Amino acid sequence: MLAWLLPFAGCVVITVLRLKLSRLSAVPGWIGTGSLLVAFCLSLFSAGLWLMTSPAETAASSVSAEETPGIQAAKVGDDAAHETGYSPQRRLVGHWYSLAKFGEIDFPLGYAIDALTVLMFVLVTMISLAVHAYSLVYMADEQTESYQDHHLDHSPGETPERPGRFAHFYAALGLFTFAMLGIVLANGLLQIFIFWELVGFSSYLLIGFYHERRTARLASMKAFLMNRVGDVGFVLGMTILLVTCGTLLLYPVHDLNGNTSGSAPMALPEAFQAAVEKVVPSEENHQPTDLLPSGQGISYALLVAAGLGLLAGCVGKSAQFPLHTWLADAMEGPTPVSALVHSATMVAAGVYLAARIAPLLLPEALLLLAYVGVVTLLLGASMAIVARDLKLVLAHSTISQLGLMLLGIGVGAWEAAIFHLITHAFFKSLLFLGAGSVIHTTHHEQDLEKLGGLRAHLPLTSLTMLIGVIALSGLAVPYVTIFGESLGFSGFHSKDAIVSGAMAFVLKNPHHILLLISVLLGACLTAAYSLRLWLKLFARDTPVDPALQQVHEGPWLMTWPLVVLAFFAAFCALGGEEGLVSTLVEASLSPAPAWFSGSTDEVVSIQWTNASDRHAVHGTAGAMALAAAWLGALIAWALYGLRAISSKDLSRQLTPLVRLASHRWHFDTLYRGFLVLPILNLARHTAWIDRILIDPFIDGCARFSERFSHASQWFDEAMINRFFDNMASSVWAWGLSLRKAQTGHIRQYVLLATMAVIVLFLILFAWMPGGRAGP
Template sequence: MENIFINYSLFILFLPLAAFVIQIFFGKRLPRQGDWVSVGAIIITLILSIAMFVAMLMGKDPNFKQEASFTWLDMGAFSIQLGFLVDNITVIMLLVVALISTCTHIFSLKYLEGDIRYSRYFAYLGLFTFSMNGIVLSNNLISMYMSWELVGVSSYLLIGHWFEKDSAANAAKKAFLTNRVGDIGFFIGIMLIYTAIGSFVFGDIFEGVSTGMISGTTLTLAGVGLFLGAMGKSSQFPLHIWLPDAMEGPTPVSALMHAATMVAAGVYLTIRIFPLLTPDALLIVAYVGGFTALFASTIAITQNDIKKVLAYSTVSQLGYMILAVGTGVYTAAFFHLVTHAMFKANLFYGSGSVIHSMHHALHEKHDHESDPQDMRNMGGFKDKMPITYWSMLVSTLAIAGVPLFSGFLSKDAILAGSLSFAQHHPEHFLLPVFGFGAAAITAFYMFRMMFMTFHGKPQMPELINDIHESPKEMTGPLVLLGTLSIAIWYILPHFNPISTHGSWFTSLVQPVTAVVPGNLTAHSIEEGAHHAHNLAMGISIGVAAFGIGLAFLMYLKKVLSAERWGNRAGFMYDWSLNKYYFDENYDKYLYQPTLRLANKIAWIDWELYDKYFINGFGRVTNWASSVAGKFDYNIIDQILVDGLGRITDNLGNILKKIQTGKLQNYLLYVTAGVIILMIIQSF
């Protein structure tokens, strides 16, 4: 039992990587462009993940933890340990990643059929799954950071899958660069912690924090730095701008990465580092999350692109999770992460199914002008696509927070957490207001989307006959994930549909008290949340009903005119429609000045530095070398080297004269020499 978890994790980690390598090098030459390699690999990882999950359920040990590490770099005093950490959170997260990834692979078989870069697409999916599992499994900040960047890269590659489109290429770049901003914070956080504690491993870090090796402002800064990375990846305000644009990628990718798993990496990181966040840092986290939840949901109201609605809804739901971490109920955040992964991936697959069908219908009519993603072109698809409709409806009920569905449970836990936080700290009453406001708006815009897409009269009646249900490779994941959006799976082994109390999830994922002194203990947070539970549940059902009712009246019964209300809201409507002009303002106040600065610097670089300094340096070198060359030739070569030769030559000429070759001469010299010696001797 000991190492089985680690071994399985290694397989889960590296199988998708192997699939990636095979696909990238041989994909095009394999039959069916090798999609079976990727799908096979991911199904094996899914089976392994399920095996681990079942083993974990059997174990029923809330403190279950396996760690394995090795020394990656050793330079005397500086050594880096890398390793794996498998605990209950990891196992659940691995299962979520493997499940959504498998669904995406299967869904993509049909969705991307005939794509020019079909094999490469599957290769990148493998790379992504590898890097995501890397984040989930790492027990230290360094390997997490590496996987973090790898996730960024695979996201970049997949968003830019159709890079012939400028918008896709730009969206990929935007996602990558926006993430970079957050990652700088992440890196600074890592370095602050390493400088103080001297280790990257979570266990050592928490121990170091609890013994006060790092505290006060430094710890707050480190926590906020790490959270900045999470903000980038989980697209929190003000770094949320990339996620809606990332919808340029293929829809299954949006489901996998930009809804269910990759963006959850930020939340996952915040959950992992939760014990070291100081009260101040937690407050920042809570406000960022809460504000993002409300802010993004207000944008989602007015969007007409079906994927944009879902994108902003994702930002908003991620805000919820972050809010939950900030208010201390981080198990609720993780719970919401899991349920959200299921229903949001499902909603994206559903939208993919609709878009796929729209695309084919438009193609049939040779209509290349109409946007297949615009909800204003849809309507009345309910009878044409029943499977898509019903599974999406289940997920919509889940995200809207209707009882009996998974989202209700997790959202309720989060709202209870924020409510109890506000009861502890009345000055932060805004946090639950954010939460409940966002809940109401979410219910409203999700049903707006459902009504506009599936109900009412077809807006383009000429298309409706060509709208068909998608093939079973696409409906299969829809049905599976739709089923998983029902509450029953999360409340087992009890059957209490309004509370997760005593379910397998809450008994396996138990909150740990933060190691930072001054934070509330896990027990008191839970206690508070438990007390706030009923109130929160009441309000959340109320606001969900209000949102759904409003959408029902506006978009189904048309009793209230959406247009009139839009006009009545005036500038607020415009702001929401234009996403609060974030892109425009970033462009005006951030990108353009940066570009101008870059141009100035480029001018300095080229005109001054390059022309005067570099070229001047070149000229000086040129002159110096010509002087040195002259010296070398005239002095060293001509006088010293050749002079030595000439001296030898002259000496040789002189000395060769006594070398006559006549024996008699030599003998004469010898005799004369002997006689001279004898004369000398005789004195």
């Protein structure tokens, strides 16, 4: 928890300090980085504690007592209350503070700490730390009073200048990290939603960091609005859940051993299950007409809608198919921000939430999610392969990889999805930071066609990025193992897991074979575009652009995060699905609810898979994915490495497709045509109504009141003011005359007072005989 609060503290401190510090100072950056470093160490510490105390079976109260300093206060329930039957995971759930309480419904601020939380903490703080450190160099040019932004449109005579915003940047970055950690830590959808919106807001700040640029402004606005679209769904879903289940908590309050303290209220999965079970029996005699609410009970459709609504939030946040367009535009932000957004924080939040709420999703929703993921996967990959901008390639790659994750969730393999999320976080941040390194050293050159041949100049960057690329494409040397490990980087393992999940799913539900094919195609494309990227950048020895001759590596603060991240990108998934990370993930996610275990569903006939199914097909799936990846890699090698095939010829032959992809499948145009323009038109017509009808009325009112006030002014002046003036002047005159009595002589006052007393007494005695007490 301390680790969670530290970035926030850093943010606050920076915000305060920036008022005092000079813009030239690097202190805010160091504060931010320092706080993240401490946070990271604390996370590591708590993770270590978690691992040390991991055997849940032997957990005694002493263990949780030891735990407390690391993870801040476990609520030790002395009596072993009922062991929640469906959640054997070790989890620490507690509440700090009740936001509001409406009858039975409580909205507490709390925490739910389990292995995934700890893992995400380490991940987020680590990547954020890397980004912070990296930004110290990358954003160093902001430490100035006059930052010259060359990307701005300006007339040639002048260079637009603005004060640097170094502290601002770090404040927003700290807030961003804080919000993401808040999501990870939260227990309860409402709390998640709060931090969800905070993430959205801080991403808005960061994407629009160069807000002098029109594109950056638009991009931040776009990201914000797209997220709002998803959030509407989120709110709707939350509302439905609140109505049906009566709670928004994800887990009941209990300590490490699963002991609830006292009578804990029912948590969401339990309540949801109860709700579903209340509804499902009515589906015994399934009639299509019964889908809609027929009685006073909760409709099944409503529950599906709840899941869909929540998923809409995830889709928006994770930039999935209908709402994916903001992510590419979000490249307008500084590159470290992109690294953070794309790897560990913002887009990860969507996947993370989807995995967290997976037990709440009914099969219909999951299936839809799977298809959304597939579509996004292919879309993103296709866009990535034709993109010319360095960062855009990576952005589209992110979209596609996120699609892959959601697909994994959709087919029920959410352990795999989270696994992939983590590995992806490492190599994607690595790639972004590498790209940032390239961009920084080449003075903001992002065009792939202009770059190239930088290997000699940027050896470390090229090496680390190669690792990242290999990890991203999931390449590995087949059938060779060293020390019992297959020779492949992290992406290989995680992608394998998802592919096997998809394969198991398809094996059980053969009519959804499209999923598997798309996944494989996606893997192929992934390998192709990622290798293309690297080859374009680093393949040749000499730069294409003579301007890049003097390029060399950045300072250690830029390269070290790369190295560290490369290490993790390569080895974090060591051991594959039996490895540490994967195990931790599996240990913390909710298992499939009862209806998942193979029972055929009535509405959409789907056979669900389980872990053993997936394990059975793991080898096959891995082989297939590997083959696809190698295929893609070879194509890319052929095209860009060997130049055996001219890429230009190929693109000429595939012109429509390429054009379509490079225009991002015209989604922006579509949105513009179908949504933006109609709305603008509507607005125009509304404005017309405003002008023609309402304005004259208001004007008339105003004119009337003006006349009226003129009249009343006359009345005021002529009657009331004169009256009061006369009164005042008479009082004045009276006072002047009285003033003569005020001689200022104290003795006279005493004299008069005495006289008055005597006269009063005389009056009293003369006319009030009752006042006389004497005989």
